[in-house]
Amino acid sequence: MASRPRTLYEKIWDAHVVETREDGTALVYIDRHLVHEVTSPQAFEALRLAGRPVRRPELTLAVPDHNLPTTPRLDAGGRPVPIADPESAAQLAALEANAPAFGIRYIPATAREQGIVHVVGPEQGFSLPGTTIVCGDSHTACHGGLGALAFGIGTSEVEHVLATQTLLLQQSKPMEVRVEGDLGPGVSAKDLILHIIGKIGAAGGSGYVIEYRGRVFEAMTVEERLTVCNMSIEAGARAGLIAPDDVTFAYLKGRPMAPQGAEWDAAVAYWRTLHSDEGAVFAKSVVIDAAQVEPSVTWGTSPEDVVPIGGRVPHPEDFADESKRVAARKSLDYMGLTPGTPMTEVPIENVFIGSCTNSRIEDLRAAAAVLKGRRKADNVRWAIVVPGSGLVKAMAEDEGLDKVFIEAGFEWREPGCSACLGMNPDKVPPGERCASTSNRNFVGRQGPGARTHLVSPAMAAAAAVAGRLADVRQLG
Amino acid sequence: MQPLTSVEGRAIPLGLKNVDTDIIIPAKWLKTISREGLGAGAFESLRAEPGNVFDDPAYKGAPILIAGDNYGCGSSREHAAWAMLDLGIRVVIAPSFSDIHSGNAVKNGILPVVLPQDAVDRLLEVAREGQPITVDLESQTVTTPYQDRFTFDIDPFRKHCLLNGLDEVGLTMARGEAIGGFEAQRAAAQPWLMRGTSI
Numbered sequence: 252m253a254s255r256p257r258t259l260y261e262k263i264w265d266a267h268v269v270e271t272r273e274d275g276t277a278l279v280y281i282d283r284h285l286v287h288e289v290t291s292p293q294a295f296e297a298l299r300l301a302g303r304p305v306r307r308p309e310l311t312l313a314v315p316d317h318n319l320p321t322t323p324r325l326d327a328g329g330r331p332v333p334i335a336d337p338e339s340a341a342q343l344a345a346l347e348a349n350a351p352a353f354g355i356r357y358i359p360a361t362a363r364e365q366g367i368v369h370v371v372g373p374e375q376g377f378s379l380p381g382t383t384i385v386c387g388d389s390h391t392a393c394h395g396g397l398g399a400l401a402f403g404i405g406t407s408e409v410e411h412v413l414a415t416q417t418l419l420l421q422q423s424k425p426m427e428v429r430v431e432g433d434l435g436p437g438v439s440a441k442d443l444i445l446h447i448i449g450k451i452g453a454a455g456g457s458g459y460v461i462e463y464r465g466r467v468f469e470a471m472t473v474e475e476r477l478t479v480c481n482m483s484i485e486a487g488a489r490a491g492l493i494a495p496d497d498v499t500f501a502y503l504k505g506r507p508m509a510p511q512g513a514e515w516d517a518a519v520a521y522w523r524t525l526h527s528d529e530g531a532v533f534a535k536s537v538v539i540d541a542a543q544v545e546p547s548v549t550w551g552t553s554p555e556d557v558v559p560i561g562g563r564v565p566h567p568e569d570f571a572d573e574s575k576r577v578a579a580r581k582s583l584d585y586m587g588l589t590p591g592t593p594m595t596e597v598p599i600e601n602v603f604i605g606s607c608t609n610s611r612i613e614d615l616r617a618a619a620a621v622l623k624g625r626r627k628a629d630n631v632r633w634a635i636v637v638p639g640s641g642l643v644k645a646m647a648e649d650e651g652l653d654k655v656f657i658e659a660g661f662e663w664r665e666p667g668c669s670a671c672l673g674m675n676p677d678k679v680p681p682g683e684r685c686a687s688t689s690n691r692n693f694v695g696r697q698g699p700g701a702r703t704h705l706v707s708p709a710m711a712a713a714a715a716v717a718g719r720l721a722d723v724r725q726l727g
Numbered sequence: 728m729q730p731l732t733s734v735e736g737r738a739i740p741l742g743l744k745n746v747d748t749d750i751i752i753p754a755k756w757l758k759t760i761s762r763e764g765l766g767a768g769a770f771e772s773l774r775a776e777p778g779n780v781f782d783d784p785a786y787k788g789a790p791i792l793i794a795g796d797n798y799g800c801g802s803s804r805e806h807a808a809w810a811m812l813d814l815g816i817r818v819v820i821a822p823s824f825s826d827i828h829s830g831n832a833v834k835n836g837i838l839p840v841v842l843p844q845d846a847v848d849r850l851l852e853v854a855r856e857g858q859p860i861t862v863d864l865e866s867q868t869v870t871t872p873y874q875d876r877f878t879f880d881i882d883p884f885r886k887h888c889l890l891n892g893l894d895e896v897g898l899t900m901a902r903g904e905a906i907g908g909f910e911a912q913r914a915a916a917q918p919w920l921m922r923g924t925s926i
Contacts, residue, residue: 269902269905269906269909270902270905272884274882274883274884274887275882275883275884276882276884278899278902278905278906280906280909280910280913282920282923283923289757289758289804290803290804290805292760293760293761293762293805296760297896301896303896303900306906307910307921307923309921309922309923309924309925310921310923310924311923311924312923312924317757318758336758338758338759339758341758341760342758342759342760345760356924377923377924379919379920382920387803387805388802388803389801389802389803389827391803402827403803403827404803404827404830405803405804405805405808405827405828405830405831405834406805406806406831407805407831407834407835407895407896408830408834410896411895411896411899414896414899414900415896415899415900415902415903415906416906416910417899417906419884419895419898419899421882421884423826453745453797453800454745454796454797454800454823454825457797457823457825457826458826484801485801487797487800487825487826489826489827507926508922508923508924508926509926510919510922510926511926514918514919515919517917517919518917518919521917553745553747555745574742574743574744574795574796574844575744577743577744578743578744578745578795581743672749672754672802673753673754673755674754674755674757674758691747691749691801691802693747693749693750693801694749694750694772695749695750695753695771695772696749696754699753699772
C-alpha cells in the first residue's frame with residue numbers, strides 16, 4: 252500500500268480504518284468530536300434509553316452556540332441572564348446537563364472560551380492535523396483548514412460516535428481544486444471560495460473530499476484556510492482540506508489542547524508526512540485561475556449563485572439547463588431582484604459580520620480596516636458584529652476594534668452562531684436584504700422571508716458604508 | 728428503525744433542484760429535544776405557496792417524494808429526515824442527494840433512490856397523473872402502471888440495514904474488541920491523539 256502514491260485524504264482515511272466489512276463499508280475511528288446543543292439531545296437520550304455509556308468522553312468537547320442569544324450573558328450583578336425563549340432554554344439546559352452526566356468537557360455560555368464550535372476547536376488546539384473530526388453540523392468541513400479530515404454528521408451518527416468512537420462510512424473520492432496564480436489586491440479567501448462554488452456548482456463536490464492545492468493556499472493564514480474549507484459543504488463535498496505546513500504548526504503550538512514537549516515534536520514529524528504524494532491520482536480535478544477571481548457576491552438562494560461585484564443579476568434564460576432556469580426564476584422572485592440590475596445597485600438594510608465562516612480575529616480586522624473613520628449608511632437599519640468566540644472578542648477589544656465597529660454604527664455582540672441561521676433572536680426581517688459574511692443564502696435561512704447576499708467581511712463593511720452592495724476596492 | 732422492503736403509492740411531484748434541509752425543516756423547528764412531530768414544519772416555505780404539491784389533496788399521505796438534483800443539501804440536521812418520516816415519506820427519488828442527508832435518511836428507514844434525470848422526469852409525469860409508483864428495494868427497481876421499469880444502485884450495507892431495520896450502533900458495539908485493539912495501538916504510537924480534552 253505504501254508504494255502507491257496517495258492523496259492527503261487517502262492517507263488520513265487509511266490511518267483511521269479499524270476494519271473493513273465484506274461489503275466495503277469501513278469502520279473508521281474518530282479522533283475528535285464536537286457537540287453543540289441543537290443536534291445532540293436526541294443522541295444523548297438514545298444512549299440513556301439503551302443504557303450505553305460514552306466510549307471515550309475525553310475525545311468529545313461540548314459547547315453551546317446555535318441557540319444562544321448574542322446579548323450580554325451576565326447581568327450587572329454578574330448573574331447569568333435567563334434565556335427568554337423556553338424551547339431554546341430547554342435545549343441549552345439539556346446540553347449543560349448531558350455533558351457532565353456523560354463525563355464530557357463542557358464550555359459554558361458564560362466562559363471566555365465559549366464560541367462557535369468551529370472557532371473553538373482550532374482555537375483550543377482540540378482540532379489537529381491528520382485527525383478525523385466530526386460534529387453534528389455540516390460546517391465541520393472548516394477544520395480541514397488544519398489538514399484534518401473533518402465532516403458534518405447527523406444525530407444518529409452523533410450517537411454512534413459517542414457510543415463507539417467510530418463511524419460506518421463509505422470512502423469518498425478524492426477531488427482536487429487547484430488554484431493557479433495569485434489573488435489580486437482586495438480579493439479575500441471568502442471571495443475565492445464563493446468563486447469556486449460558483450464554478451463547480453452546489454453539487455460539484457458531491458461524493459468527493461476536496462483538497463485545495465496551489466500556492467494561493469500555501470500563502471494563506473490558517474484562518475483564511477478555515478474560511479475556504481468551511482464552505483466545501485456548499486459545493487456538495489463531504490469535506491475539504493489543505494495540507495498542513497509550518498503555518499499550521501506555528502498556529503497550533505502552545506494552544507491549550509495541542510500536544511506538548513516531546514509529543515509536540517513527534518506530532519509535527521508525523522504531520523509533515525501529510526501531503527498528497529507526487530503522482531497521486533485525483534478522481535476529479537478542477538483548475539481555477541486566481542487572476543479571474545474578484546470580490547464575489549451571491550444573487551440567489553443557492554451558494555452557487557455567485558457573480559463578481561462588478562456583475563449583474565443574471566437572466567434566468569441565460570442558464571443552459573431547464574431545472575436551473577426554473578430555480579433561478581424562483582430565486583429572483585424570492586430575492587426581489589430584476590435581471591440585468593448591476594449588483595452595486597442593490598440596496599442593503601442589514602449587515603451581519605460573523606458565523607463559523609468569517610468571525611475570527613483576521614475577519615474582524617479586515618472589516619474594521621474598511622470601517623475605520625466611516626459610518627454605516629442611513630438606510631442600513633441593523634448592523635452587527637458577532638465574534639466567533641469569547642477569546643476572539645477579547646482580542647478584538649484589546650486592539651480597539653470594538654470601538655471602530657461601534658463608532659461605525661454596528662452593534663458589538665457576544666459570541667454565537669447569531670444571524671447565520673435564524674434560530675436565535677438575531678434575524679433579518681422578512682423582505683429585507685442582508686450583506687452577510689455567513690455561508691448560506693437559502694430561502695428563510697436568516698429568518699422567514701430574509702434575503703441574503705453572501706460576501707466577505709471587507710465587502711460586508713463596504714456594503715454597510717455604501718448602503719448597497721459595493722466593491723470594497725472602489726471605496727477609496 | 729422500521730424495515731423497508733417495498734413501497735407502493737402516489738408520489739409527490741416536487742421536481743425542484745437543490746432542495747436544502749432548511750427548506751425541508753426550517754431552523755425554528757430545531758429547538759426540540761424530541762424526534763417527534765416535525766411534520767408540522769416540513770417544507771414550510773414551500774407550503775406557504777398557494778397550490779403547492781404538499782397540500783394538494785391528490786398527494787395527501789403519499790409515501791414517495793420526487794425531487795431534483797442535490798436533494799437535502801446544506802445543513803446536517805437529521806430533523807429533515809424526522810420531518811419527512813412524520814409526513815409519511817419513505818422513499819425519495821432524485822438524480823442526486825447530499826452525502827449527509829442521504830445517510831440520515833437511511834438511518835431513519837427512508838430510502839434515497841438515485842435515478843438519471845430523464846427517468847426522474849418520466850416519474851414526475853406519472854406522479855402528476857396521480858398514478859402510483861412502486862419502489863422495490865430487494866430487486867432495486869422502480870416501476871409504474873405504464874410498464875416503466877428503472878433499476879437503481881444502492882450501497883449493499885445500506886440495503887442490508889434498510890431491509891432488516893438494523894441499528895448501526897448495536898452492530899458496531901459488537902465490534903468493541905476490534906475498536907479497543909485499534910485504540911491501544913494508537914495510544915502506544917501516538918499518545919497525543921488519545922488525550923483530547925484531558926491534556
